[in-house]
Amino acid sequence: MKSPITVIILTFNEENNIVDCLESVKDFAAQIFIVDSGSTDQTPEILTRYPVQVFHHPFENYSQQRNWSLKNLPIKTEWVLNLDADQRLTDEFKAEVHHHLSNGKLENINGFLASRKTMFMGKWIKYGGHYPTYHAMTFRLGKGQCEQKLYDQHYLVEGNTIKLKGDVIDLITESLSTFTLRHDKWSTLESIQQFDSANSSTETIIGKLKGDAMQRRRYFKNLYERLPLFVRPVLYFLVRYFFRLGFLDGKRGLIFHFLQCFWFRFLIDAKIYELRRTNKQIIQ
Template sequence: MKSPLTVIILTFNEAKKIKDCLGSVIDFASEIFVVDSGSTDQTLEIISEYSEVKVFHHAFENYSQQRNWALENLPIKTGWILNLDADQRLSNEFKVEVGNYFQKGIPENINGFLASRKTIFMGKWIKYGGHYPTFHAMMFRKGKGNCEQKLYDQHYVVSGDTLQLKGDVIDLITESLSTFTLRHDKWSTLESIQQFNLKNPTAETVSGNLNGNPMQRRRYFKNLYERMPLFVRPFLYFIIRYFFLLGFLDGKRGLIFHFLQCFWFRFLIDAKIYELRKQQKNNPY
């Protein structure tokens, strides 16, 4: 029996990934919507093989706006919404656990569920270095969640209480090292602009709270990180993640991942913030 929820998937040239993503939800969700932002590969052709999937088209501005556009404009009929990217798949454990919640009845005060991503990098599960578990508000009641307005590292904000799931969402984060570095170069630009502008948090943003849920605790430490000096913090972050949080136990592929994700990416962000500051100093107006 399908669960009474709607799955929303964002796509752009995801021909290599979308089939497995849809395969993980087609027997699980009552509704499936894809919001495509102009794919030019075989993505839409592959999706057309699934008669249950409804495709909507919307020009891409940024991830926050695209996700919120989907929440506000899709003809969602179910009371619950699950958000996925094309490189994510639902684990069987996740589907069984959520299905059990629907069968038993979800308490009225619960408006969302947190689930951890299980990152797969170069075919290996990245289990150490503080990278697992990392919880996100993957699923929430219709009208009780939205995506925070950030250029990078956006989370869904849920109004009300949440429960933490044991089942994971599998996240295949790279097709190749070239794809990984190109994406992170783009994301480093967005993150550097975001930190450079120092936008104040609002009610639409996940609040940092050391005593809160896993998302809030993670945001608390990220806020601490952002207050540290440029170029110092990537070194400290990598040392903590790789040595103190046992990232070295992930082996050679783990070394590649933790170095690129914890040091190279963060250092690139700092270098771009430094560049923005120099440009502002040279062009104060």
């Protein structure tokens, strides 16, 4: 029996991911919407095999695409679930959400927090503080939106939320080449976000040490951003890999934690340093 929920999936050249994603939701959601931003691979053809409604919208950034989808799609259900093509719903997640939506006791609840279960090179990255990491992917229509950030966006939910036990599987990369290419692009967005105060917005999660799981993560991220450039990625890697036991993830964990916790963060700092030098030269 399908749940009274709408799933929204963003796509752009996702022929390697979209099948498994749709297989995980096709028997779960009452509605499935695909918002495609100009795929040129086999994604459009694959979508014809599934009970989905496809909409096309030019991609500006992740936040704009998500919020456009929430405002413009003909959603008929009260609840929505936002997915990426490289994510899959677990049976536990689906059963838990279906139970909550069917029991009629959610008057004061507007969202669900679920943890991502990151898979890297075929291995679950369990340590290094990477699990559990909760996200508000599911909420009542009109009670949630994607925060206005260039990178590392999360969903803002108005009102109370429930923390779920079921996870969402997140395939972090198809290959190391894809991983480094994507993170190079994301490092540019994050460096601009941190450098340019014009990109700041009040429509973001407020960091709170005693808040919910997402607010606590944002609190510590804000502290990280106050640390000196080039020092903070070293400290971050040491904390994640040694103090948060990332080394227990083995060889693939070493690759992941080094690239994600040190190389990626160091690249962000290098690009911020470059932006500062360029800006200083322009002023002079």
